[in-house]
Amino acid sequence: MSPAVQTKDLPGFDAPTTWSGPLLEVIDLKTYFDTPRGIVKAVDGVSFTVEQGKTIGIVGESGSGKTVLSRSVMNLLPKRAAIPAGGQILFQGKDLRKVSNKEMREIWGKEIAMVFQDPMTSLNPVVKIGRQITESLRHHLDLNKREANETAVSLLRSVGLPAPERRLNEYPHQLSGGMRQRVTTAIALACGPRLLIADEPTTALDVTVQKQILDLLQTQQRDRHMGMMLITHDLGVVANRADDIVVMYAGQVVERAATKTLFKSMRHPYTEALLRSIPRIENRSHTLLEAIPGRPPDLANLPQGCRFAPRCRYAQDRCVTENPDLFLAEQPGHEYRCFFPVGTDAGKDALAHNSAVGHTATGTPVSIHGSAAEAELVV
Amino acid sequence: MPDQTGPVDAGNATTTATGTTAGTTTRTTTEPRNGADPYSRDTDNAREAHFESELEAAEIAGQVTSVAEPVVARRKKRSGILFWAALAWVGLVIFLALFASFLPFKDPNLPDIPNKLEPPFGEGGVLGNDGLGRDVLARLAYGARVSLQISFAAVAVGIVVGGTFGMLVGYFRGKLEAGVMALINIILAFPALILLLYIVSVVGQSLSAITVAISFLSIPVYTRVARATTLAVAQREYVLAARALGATDARILFREIMPNVILPVAAFGLVALGTIIVAEGSLAFLGLSVEAPAATWGSMIAEGKRHLSETVWVALIPSIVMFLTVLSLNFVGDILRSRFDVKESAL
Amino acid sequence: MAGSGKAHLRPGRDDVVLSVEDLVVEFPAGGGKKVHAVSNISFDVAKGETLGLVGESGCGKSTTGRAIMQLPRPTGGSVRLGDRELTKLKGEELRRTRTQLQMIFQDPISSLNPRRKIKDIVGEGISIWGKKTGNGDARSRVDQVLIDVGLDPDTVGDRRAHQFSGGQCQRICVARSLVLDPEVIICDEPVSALDVSVQAQILNLLEQMKDRYQLTLIFIAHDLAVVKNISDRVAVMYLGKMCEIGPAEGLYADPAHPYTHALLASIPQPDPNIEALELETLEGELPSPIDPPSGCRFRTRCPRAEERCAEEEPLMREVAERHFVACHFPLVGDTAPPDAGIPVKVRATA
Structure with missing residues (x-):
């Protein structure tokens, strides 16, 4: 990006922070939903920390609970449906779970801001872009109209939107998808939040635009020394942008580590399978992909044991009956939820055993090479 | 943000x-x-x-x-009790209309002047007698026939004719669509009641004439609803897939489009039933529905109006019946429609 | 980019099943203007080959796919399937010929009629044309394709689409496209609506089906890694034109067109040792297809653009074996910059 404007000039850039601890601490967070089919455990005991000025990548497929997680942190979940079943969300030491909506309003935008997946639905289609930005500026920062407009222009310029003065008077539908996401980013950054939550910010965008937006988020995060939660289903998006990565599966953290550690010595079979199932550009054409068989479990009807066991090529009898806790790996801060971790002797033995028998403990067939067969017969 | x-x-x-x-x-x-x-x-x-x-x-x-x-x-x-109550009421009205002549009602058109304006639960009928001493309950039941015949016919014609038109123009588009939609917008822009008055004055006041008139007027709305739904459905990829398999237009219309258009249109028709009952009422109130002495709900209200200074019953009872019927129809229609909608969304 | 020109066609080969020449698709845009969705695209596909069509949204790749099917008919150009010219066919003949081409779409859920049973959806082709020879009756044919795509016909047949996950719906779509034994299947973003773990299942399934049914595939997608994985040849499109076409390996290893290069550099790589911010980014926005730039359509965003690019439309020419590019200043050959950064190679050494 070529921000002509120095980010330092923007509001909130050097907001004094007296808080020196971790910016966000999520401890054993549980968010359930009461449905007629039973309790849906969308987020089930998730813990992680976002330090100031760091980016944490939250990776998971649809149904992994990553979106509910982000909305729980934002306190944006419907009170009627969601049960805050437990845990704490400490933002600069304050438990957001206990904060009223009125207090939350002072935190939204000013302290924590969010960039959503679909800019078309997060922008109001009938309100001009200028007003959508200045609204929160005027609310939180008490700027008058002229000041707010000036700030809005410099914000739009800093997110790389061409001709920002003109854009103020345009409506969202007059912009392309990438420009809209720049606008939502500008809105999110308007009041200089300490924490930015980006929930699949580029899923709806093309690959070149995706790179532009991710670069933008990364530069802004660095310049402003914000904490960022980058939520995505694509390991490629976070691999070289996040400091730490949390991999989620069926509402739980299955692995958490510093990014380099995770890619170098991953322990959880799901992380491994996820990475192996992505087509890689370095591979030759027609390389058989190692698909993960089956599909994620029903969150209202979870298996008794490990939640990944039915799709896991390492699965043993123990995995069927017992859901592992998070174990510590050698590297500090590296945790995984598996009895037979990848790259360990236990894991190798489990794989060898399954290959020899021809199937895993849950009955998923395994080929001689140890990859789980993928044909999925619906029963 | x-x-x-x-x-x-x-x-x-x-x-x-x-x-x-x-x-x-x-x-x-x-x-x-x-x-x-x-x-x-x-x-x-x-x-x-x-x-x-x-x-x-x-x-x-x-x-x-x-x-x-x-x-x-x-x-x-949650909405169970209300839904069933509404359904029961509609069922009761239909039952009375269908079997009015077999039920032990008095002759609805037989005047009984000495007992006129008898209040409900008194000497006269269960629901009292009207200004000519006719039994109100019997007249309501026979009146339901008129209301229901007209509204069911109108909805049926609307769904079949209007729905077909809408589906065809929505699927084939082109000049035909432009023409049909222009025509329909003209009909819709014309005040319906005035058009009705005109048609009735030309073709007369028989039940069938009025049914035909109201049915004709209800076609345009269904055309619009069916066309809008068809436009959306025709863009779905399963329609493209069917074409790729070599399906003819007729086959696509019947197999792919119609099943997806008919439910929203029918749900709309259910809600429209009530509107037509009211329309017939207005016509009757103006003395332009089925000729006296035959009972319709609208004409009963119109007659009751004359006796408002003496008693409110005569006008109030048919009004309440009409009100409850329209309300129930709308309610049932809404619930059924929301059920279709949710099912749609889950797809 | 613009590439027009047909140097890359292979008229001499006798195993070409589908050949597209000078395909033009325009839509009215109101005010007498036209959207130039596809402008003079030519390519051919040989029997058993998979051609990847890659490009960003708005490049006309999906429109190309549909124009091949004559849904709707292209504004100009020719589409030949075997020895039949599809653009000239009408009525029943077109419908019958079209069954040799099938499509799989992006949204598996919108591709299945919610009101019909799976067995009817999959059996639709047979019920239109009657049973095919040699495969027993219609019922067993439907069962067979369902088994082939990894579904159990007895449990699946009587259900409706909403009871299945996205991946399963896509399997059903594959089954439907196979039932009439087509020559060519056009896959229009078949995996982009799916979760990564399911995406691999469907890609592998397509490869298996290609072998089993001796298919020729046109695989349209925006994800370059996915396209490379499944394709023998890859064609890159930008704003209605073809920029580059070549064997998948060669094109990815030595992209000749600056746009291909930029696309490859934009892909997020699951490798923490690459500093994302240091990779180059394609700046700017896609120009309007209503009023595309003169000459090479990519020139407004091209780091290598010169005056000539605005005046003269580049034609396809061969820069490496079977590797063609429509660019005046390609990144390989004599015009290659001394420091040509080849993204994939850079990564391999990083």
Whole structure:
């Protein structure tokens, strides 16, 4: 990006922070939903920390609970449906779970801001872009109209939107998808939040635009020394942008580590399978992909044991009956939820055993090479 | 931004069960999936991006199908009593209309001047006697026949003729569509009551003439509803897939389009039943429905109006009956429609 | 980019099943203007080959796919399937010929009629044309394709689409497209609506089906890694024109067109040792297809653009074996910059 404007000039850039601890601490967070089919455990005991000025990548497929997680942190979940079943969300030491909506309003935008997946639905289609930005500026920062407009222009310029003065008077539908996401980013950054939550910010965008937006988020995060939660289903998006990565599966953290550690010595079979199932550009054409068989479990009807066991090529009898806790790996801060971790002797033995028998403990067939067969017969 | 989007999101999510998919699932219910794209001025680029996210939403929605359906079940329970009461009332009215001549009613047109304006539960009929001493209950039952015959006929004609037209023009588009829609807009722009008055004055006041007139006037609305639904359905990829398999237009219309258009149109028809009952009432009130002495609800109210200074019963009872009937129809129609909608969204 | 020109066609080969020449698709845009969705695209596909069509949204790749099917008919150009010219066929003949081409779409859920049973959806082709020879009756044919795509016909047949996940719906779509034994299947973003773990299942399934049914595939997608994985040849499109076409390996290893290069550099790589911010980014926005730039359509965003690019439209020419590019200043050959950064190679050494 070529921000002509120095980010330092923007509001909130050097907001004094007296808080020196971790910016966000999520401890054993549980968010359930009461449905007629039973309790849906969308987020089930998730813990992680976002330090100031760091980016944490939250990776998971649809149904992994990553979106509910982000909305729980934002306190944006419907009170009627969601049960805050437990845990704490400490933002600069304050438990957001206990904060009223009125207090939350002072935190939204000013302290924590969010960039959503679909800019078309997060922008109001009938309100001009200028007003959508200045609204929160005027609310939180008490700027008058002229000041707010000036700030809005410099914000739009800093997110790389061409001709920002003109854009103020345009409506969202007059912009392309990438420009809209720049606008939502500008809105999110308007009041200089300490924490930015980006929930699949580029899923709806093309690959070149995706790179532009991710670069933008990364530069802004660095310049402003914000904490960022980058939520995505694509390991490629976070691999070289996040400091730490949390991999989620069926509402739980299955692995958490510093990014380099995770890619170098991953322990959880799901992380491994996820990475192996992505087509890689370095591979030759027609390389058989190692698909993960089956599909994620029903969150209202979870298996008794490990939640990944039915799709896991390492699965043993123990995995069927017992859901592992998070174990510590050698590297500090590296945790995984598996009895037979990848790259360990236990894991190798489990794989060898399954290959020899021809199937895993849950009955998923395994080929001689140890990859789980993928044909999925619906029963 | 969170200030604006936050509460909206929360609101969106309340109706669905799982949070992950809450916003998206609801969105598909409230937004036309294809067709009526509100951002049609977008570049191709932007529109494709918009679609992509929509598709994603559909994908996610697909994952929670099994969750979405029980939500319906729960809603059913909550509105259960009212729904059944409304259904029972509609059933009662239909029953009375069908079997009026077999039930032990007095002759609805037999005057009994000495007992005129008898209040309900008095010397006269159960619901009292009108200004000529005729039994109000009997007249209501026979009047229901008129109301129901006209409204069912109008809805049936509307669905069959209007629905077919709408489907055809929505599928084939082109000049035919432009012509038909222009015609329909003209008919719709014309004040319906005046048109009715005119038709009735020309063809006369027989039950069948009035039925034909009202039926004719109800065609345009159905054409519009069917056309709008068809436009959306015709863009679905399964229609394209059927073409790729070599299906003829007729086959696509019958197999792919019609099953998806008929439910929304029929649900609309259910709600429209009530409107037509009221329309017939207005006509009767103006003395232009079926000729006296035959009873219709509208003419009963009109007659009762003359006796308002002496007693309110005569006008009030048919009014209440009409009110309850229309309300029940709307209520049943709404619930059925919302059930279709939710099912749609879960797809 | 613009590439027009047909140097890359292979008229001499006798195993070409589908050949597209000078395909033009325009839509009215109101005010007498036209959207130039596809402008003079030519390519051919040989029997058993998979051609990847890659490009960003708005590049006309999906429109190309549909124009091949004559849904709707292209504005100009020719589409030949075997020895039949599809653009000239009408009525029943077109419908019958079209069954040799099938499509799989992006949104598996919108591709299946919610009101019909799976067995009817999959059996639709047979019920239109009657049973095919040699495969027993219609019922067993439907069962067979369902088994082939990894679904159990007895449990699946009587259900409706909403009871399945996205991946399963896509399997059903594959089954439907196979039932009439087509020559060519056009896959229009078949995996982009799916979760990564499911995406691999469908890609592998397509490869298996290609072998089993001796298919020729046209695989349209925006994800370059996915396209490379499944394709023998890859064609890159930008704003209605073809920029580059070549064997998948060669094209990815030595992209000749600056746009291909930029696309490859934009892909997020699951490798923490690459500093994302240091990779180059394609700046700017896609120009409007209503009023595309003169000459090479990519010139407005091209780091290598010169005056000539605005005046003269580049034609396809061969820069490496079977590797063609429509660019005046390609990144390989004599015009290659001394420091040509080849993204994939850079990564391999990083």
